[in-house]
Structures are given as structure tokens and as C-alpha cells.
Amino acid sequence: xxxxxxxxxxxxxxxxxxxxxxxxxxxxxxxxxxxxxxxxxxxxxxxxxxxxxxxxxxxxxxxxxxxxxxxxxxxxxxxxxxxxxxxxxxxxxxxxxxxxxxxxxxxxxxxx
Amino acid sequence: xxxxxxxxxxxxxxxxxxxxxxxxxxxxxxxxxxxxxxxxxxxxxxxxxxxxxxxxxxxxxxxxxxxxxxxxxxxxxxxxxxxxxxxxxxxxxxxxxxxxxxxxxxxxxxxxxxx
Numbered sequence: 001x002x003x004x005x006x007x008x009x010x011x012x013x014x015x016x017x018x019x020x021x022x023x024x025x026x027x028x029x030x031x032x033x034x035x036x037x038x039x040x041x042x043x044x045x046x047x048x049x050x051x052x053x054x055x056x057x058x059x060x061x062x063x064x065x066x067x068x069x070x071x072x073x074x075x076x077x078x079x080x081x082x083x084x085x086x087x088x089x090x091x092x093x094x095x096x097x098x099x100x101x102x103x104x105x106x107x108x109x110x111x112x
Numbered sequence: 113x114x115x116x117x118x119x120x121x122x123x124x125x126x127x128x129x130x131x132x133x134x135x136x137x138x139x140x141x142x143x144x145x146x147x148x149x150x151x152x153x154x155x156x157x158x159x160x161x162x163x164x165x166x167x168x169x170x171x172x173x174x175x176x177x178x179x180x181x182x183x184x185x186x187x188x189x190x191x192x193x194x195x196x197x198x199x200x201x202x203x204x205x206x207x208x209x210x211x212x213x214x215x216x217x218x219x220x221x222x223x224x225x226x227x
Binding site for chain 2: 030033035040041042043044045048088092098099100101102103104105
């Protein structure tokens with residue numbers, strides 16, 4: 001399967017709370033990326049973390065990467081209703097493959 | 113253009129008909145990708161172009177699916193003799209460099225419904 005594993009599949013929180021989404025993968029990576037998809041729209045790139053980085057910040061986003069556990073997490077702090085979307089992790093396979101492999105996604109609902 | 117453009121945005125067709133989906137990548141982007149997303153699911157890789165050639169077409173689900181890219185720019189994904197299981201959103205993405213690096217820039221997708 002091309003799908004990675006993300007959890008939770010769905011997350012519902014109150015506005016102002018933090019949201020944490022997790023992603024696990026099986027093969028070695030060059031980097032790992034997170035994308036956001038609003039309902040019925042295309043994907044938008046949020047942040048990229050390289051395999052030699054452990055943590056990266058962008059605004060209210062914080063991404064961590066643990067290559068020993070082959071896992072990453074995306075934290076959205078002080079969530080807003082506008083953060084409601086699906087979030088996907090994606091990674092390039094560290095072989096000759098040209099595929100950017102996406103996880104199955106986490107559907108986030110932020111209640112006003 | 114300013115972004116990746118896909119057309120049509122919505123297509124409803126009858127089972128057995130052929131459909132063509134078009135992708136116009138960001139100007140200057142040499143890499144182009146097609147993905148398929150079924151309802152509520154993640155993205156399934158279909159094919160990758162570098163310039164006009166397709167080094168990786170391993171994701172095409174059957175020989176009813178084909179894609180081409182001309183002039184290093186516009187790409188067309190063709191589905192022949194459509195089946196109901198082909199119903200999905202077909203997403204196109206482009207990137208400026210070679211594979212295995214960086215982010216992809218996505219279009220808004222073409223939603224295909226096969227009746």
C-alpha cells in the first residue's frame with residue numbers, strides 16, 4: 001500500500017485548544033512534509049522537515065521528526081475554526097522512486 | 113500561470129465513455145505528477161513526468177489509463193471506457209526540480225463521477 005499511517009483519523013477540538021496529529025512511516029526518508037487540504041480543494045504545503053532535523057516551527061505550527069522511531073508529529077497551537085481541514089504527511093522515498101507518498105490523513109474539526 | 117490549473121473542475125460521465133483531464137503546471141516547473149483521491153481517502157500516486165518523459169508510471173491502475181505531456185508543459189490524463197470505480201478527484205501537482213526533493217504545488221483537482 002502507498003498509504004502511511006496517521007492518527008488519529010479524525011480529531012474534534014474546541015477553538016483555542018492545541019491539535020496534535022501523528023504520522024508513522026516504514027522506509028528511510030530524505031525529508032517529511034505536511035500538507036493541508038480544505039474540503040473539496042487541492043493540497044497546500046505547510047512545512048518540510050529534513051531527516052537531519054528534529055524540530056521545526058512555522059507560525060502556530062510545530063513539527064517534530066524522530067527518525068529512530070520513523071514518526072513525525074504536527075502540532076497546531078491555539079487552533080482556530082479556519083484550521084478545520086484534512087492534514088496529510090508525505091515523504092519522498094529514499095530510493096530511486098519518484099513518488100511522494102502521502103499518509104491517509106487526519107480530519108481536523110475546530111469547533112467555534 | 114500563477115498556479116497549477118486543472119480542467120474540467122467537475123466531470124460527470126456515463127460508464128464506458130472516455131474522459132480527458134487536463135493539467136497546466138506552473139510555468140517553468142519541469143516535474144509533473146498525477147494523483148487520485150477517492151472520497152475521504154489519501155492520495156494515490158498515478159504517474160510522474162520529468163519534462164515530456166514519464167520515468168515512473170507504476171501507479172496507473174490499468175491499461176485504460178494513460179497520460180502524456182507535451183512541450184514540457186501541459187499534461188493530459190486519459191481514462192478510456194470509464195468504470196464506476198474510476199470516480200474520484202484527480203489531482204495534478206508540479207515542482208521546479210528533479211524528483212525526491214522539495215514540495216509539490218497542487219491544482220484544485222478534477223472531480224470525476226462515473227454513472
